[in-house]
Amino acid sequence: MEPLSPVPANRYAELDLLRFLASLAVVLLHFTYSMPRVAHIGPTFPVLGGIFRYGYLAVDLFFMISGFVVVKSARPKALPQFAVARITRLYPAYWLSCGLTFVGLHVVGSGAASWRQLLFNLTMLQEFFGQPHLNGVYWSLTYELTFCFLVALLIAGRLWRLHFPVLLGWLAYTLVAGPLPPAHLFSYLFIPKHSAYFIAGMLFYVLQSRRHAAWQVHLALFAALALALRSDRAERQLAQQFYHDAPLNGVLTAGLIVLFFLVLYCILVRQWRLPAHPVWGWLGSLTYPLYLLHGTGAAVLGPLAGRLNSYLLLGGALALVLLLAGAAHALVERPLSRRLGPWLAQLLATARLRYI
Incomplete structure (x- = not known):
């Protein structure tokens, strides 16, 4: 794990913690x-499962923060x-996740993915080409x-x-x-299924920048909230x-969505x-690789279910995926982003000169 470093002045520690x-x-x-419940992997948690089944709303919070x-x-x-x-932010950890998921599917042998599916997934555009996701969590990246x-x-x-x-036009489209x-x-x-959350995040920027009358932006935010509540019903x-x-x-769920806005x-x-x-910046750096790689927790939840105390096993799986996320950020995401950024910038500059 990398040492903690000072948080940049323009970074929102609160958003890092929320993410x-x-x-x-x-x-x-x-x-x-x-x-x-669905994959029949790991022990059941009647109480915790009943609480964290509402965790699907966390993805909508991601969308608001992204906005x-x-x-x-x-x-x-x-x-x-x-x-x-955007490329250096989204792709390095994602490529690692694609590779590990592909290998994991072949090791398990159940529903092994093809090389064609892997190649489409590496672009992050697979859904636009009608190709299945290697990993179920990739659906949100299509929206991002x-x-x-x-x-x-x-x-x-x-x-x-x-x-x-x-943004008002996008809100109108979402409504219709x-x-x-x-x-x-x-x-x-x-x-339109999730646009209200992205729009809300963008409206918070407009409100913060004070480029428009505050009452107008507040009305738009209330409209975004109403549309978010409608989307949640579906x-x-x-x-x-x-x-x-x-x-x-x-x-x-309505209370949680209102809480997100507040x-x-x-x-x-x-x-x-x-x-x-x-520490806030460090937690923020774990967020994306944790989201992409936490499926590896199945490697311990499945084989050890019934052999260890369920809650001890859950804690071990959480520790495993947190360590993996930290290692992925320190050893893959951060160094690859640093190398990929200058290379892409040079590539785009060369292409621009060629076509001027």
Whole structure:
């Protein structure tokens, strides 16, 4: 594990902590509920599973944070800089996850993936080509990548002055389209199933930047919240059909979504701050590899179920995936990003000169 380093002044320690907690919620959702119930891997946790089955909302919190962070980081960048920053952020840990998942599927022998599937997955564009995900958690990266493409259009079209009207248009589309699954071009492009969360994050940036009347942005945020609640109703219906379990508590999920909005408002607008400490940045660095690699916990949850105390086994699986996430960040993600960034920048610069 790398030593803790000072947190950059422009980094939100509170968002790092939120992202880590959201990633941990997804891990616990899978370890205590999805894996035992769907994949029949590991021991069952009736109480914890009943609590962490609500961890699916953590992905929506990720989307809200991305809406703010990606736009804030993109605002001063040219398109090539933005592309390099996003590629170096998203791909190194993802490539590692693809490789480990591919090997793991062949070792287990059940549902082994083909080389063709691996190659499509390495692009992160597999869903657009109708190819299955190697790993179930990759579905959210399709939405993240689509969102980055939309932000790239803002940069390329020099539309930052129209940022707020564009968001209002996206809200209107989300209202009319409804929380549809991706089935056609516009649904893939504007992701109405989860767009309310991305829009909310972007609206927090607009509110923070004070480029528009605060009352207008607040009204748009309330509209985004209403659409997020509508999307969650559809999400709960899909979850019930998938798990064949008791319905999720709509009042509780609505309360959690409202809490997400309030917490981000307090952090980004009211400037609530955690005491400065490098540990927040370190937790934030674990978030993405933890999300991508936590499926490896099945390697201990499955074989050792029934041989060890269930809660001891759960703690061991959590420790394993946290250590793996730290090692992946320190040994793969960080060094590869540092090498990939300059190489991509040089490649784009060469291509630009060639076509001028």
